[in-house]
Amino acid sequence: GQQLNQSPQSMFIQEGEDVSMNCTSSSIFNTWLWYKQDPGEGPVLLIALYKAGELTSNGRLTAQFGITRKDSFLNISASIPSDVGIYFCAGQRAYGNKLVFGAGTILRVKS
Amino acid sequence: DADVTQTPRNRITKTGKRIMLECSQTKGHDRMYWYRQDPGLGLRLIYYSFDVKDINKGEISDGYSVSRQAQAKFSLSLESAIPNQTALYFCATSEGISYGYTFGSGTRLTVV
Numbered sequence: 001g002q003q004l005n006q007s008p009q010s011m012f013i014q015e016g017e018d019v020s021m022n023c024t025s026s027s028i029f030n031t032w033l034w035y036k037q038d039p040g041e042g043p044v045l046l047i048a049l050y051k052a053g054e055l056t057s058n059g060r061l062t063a064q065f066g067i068t069r070k071d072s073f074l075n076i077s078a079s080i081p082s083d084v085g086i087y088f089c090a091g092q093r094a095y096g097n098k099l100v101f102g103a104g105t106i107l108r109v110k111s
Numbered sequence: 112d113a114d115v116t117q118t119p120r121n122r123i124t125k126t127g128k129r130i131m132l133e134c135s136q137t138k139g140h141d142r143m144y145w146y147r148q149d150p151g152l153g154l155r156l157i158y159y160s161f162d163v164k165d166i167n168k169g170e171i172s173d174g175y176s177v178s179r180q181a182q183a184k185f186s187l188s189l190e191s192a193i194p195n196q197t198a199l200y201f202c203a204t205s206e207g208i209s210y211g212y213t214f215g216s217g218t219r220l221t222v223v
Contacts, residue, residue, distance in 0.1 A: 009151070033211045042115075042201050042214030043154075050209065088153065092208045097161075098144075098169075099208060103153035 003027065006089050006102030013079055014110050021105045022073040023089035031092040032065050032072035033099065038085045046087075047074070081111050114138050117202050117215035124192050124222055132187045132218045134202030143185040144212065145169075145177060148199040157200075160185055192222040 006023045013019060023032070031050055035043035047058050049065035049072060056063055062075045072091070076083055089102040115136045124130050136143065145157040156169030158177040166177060174196060176188045189196055199219050203212035 006153075031209050035211075040216070042203075042216050043212075044214070045211045048209070048211055090211070097208065098156065098159065099212060101154040103151060 003093075003100045004089055004091060004102040006105055008105055009103070010106040010108070012108045012110065015079060015081060017079055019076040019079055019083070019107060020073060021087060021089075022071060023091070023102045024071040025091065025100075026070065028069045028094045029072075029091035030069075030094050030096075032063070033090040034061075034063050034072070034074045035088040035090060036085050037088065037104075043086075043088055076107075079107075079109050081109050083107060084109050113216065114213050115202055115204055115215035117200075117218050119218060120216065121219045122221070124220070126193055126222055128192050130189045130192055130220070132200055132202075132220070134185045134187070134215060135183050136185075136202075136204045136213075137183070138204050138206070138213060139182070140204040140206050140213075141182060142205040142207075143179070144203040144205070145175075145185070145187045146201045146203065147171060148201060148217075154201065157187065189220075189222075192220075194222045196220065197222050 004023050034046045037043040047063040052069050054065040060077045086104045088104045090099045118133045141162045144159040146154040155171050160179045178186050201217050202215045205212045
C-alpha cells in the first residue's frame with residue numbers, strides 16, 4: 001500500500017495564489033521527486049532532490065528535501081490555469097530499489 | 112517519436128477476455144515498470160524488470176503477467192480480465208532510481 005502520505009488530496013484555488021503541498025513518511029528517503037500529470041497524459045518529472053535540506057527551484061516551482069529525510073514539500077507561486085493537474089511526490093527509500101509514490105494532489109485553478 | 116510508447120491508448124474489453132498492453136522505449140534504459148492508476152490511490156506497481164532476464168512482482172501483481180521481449184519492449188497481460196481491472200495503466204523506464212522514471216502516455220482500459 002501507500003508508504004507516502006501526500007496532502008492535501010485536492011485544492012481549488014484562485015489564479016495568482018500560491019500553492020503548497022507536502023509528502024511525509026515514517027521511513028528515511030535518499031531521493032525525493034515531484035511529478036505533474038496533465039489530463040490524459042503520463043506523469044512528468046518536475047524536480048529531483050538528493051540531499052537533506054536541499055532547496056531546488058524550477059521556474060515558479062520550489063521543492064525542498066526535509067532535514068529529517070522523511071518529508072518533502074512543493075510550492076507553486078502565482079498559479080496559472082495551466083498548473084491544473086495531479087501532482088505526485090515519489091521517493092527512493094534508503095536501500096530501496098524502486099520509487100514509492102504518494103496518492104497525488106489534484107490542483108484546480110479558477111481564472 | 113515519444114520516448115515511451117504505449118499501445119493501445121484506449122481499450123474496452125469484456126470480462127474473461129485476455130488482453131495485452133504493449134510498451135516500447137527508445138531511451139535505451141534497462142529498467143522498465145508497469146503501474147496502475149486509480150482515482151485517489153495514486154500509482155501502484157504491478158511488475159518491474161531490471162533487464163531482459165529479470166522480472167519481479169510489484170505490490171498488485173495478481174491477475175497480471177508480463178513479458179520482457181527485448182530491452183526496449185515490456186508487455187503487460189491480463190489473462191482473464193475482470194471489471195475491477197478497469198484503470199489507467201502506465202509503463203515507465205528508468206536509467207536508475209535517482210534519475211526518476213519516464214512515463215508513457217498511458218492506456219485507459221475498461222472491462223465491461
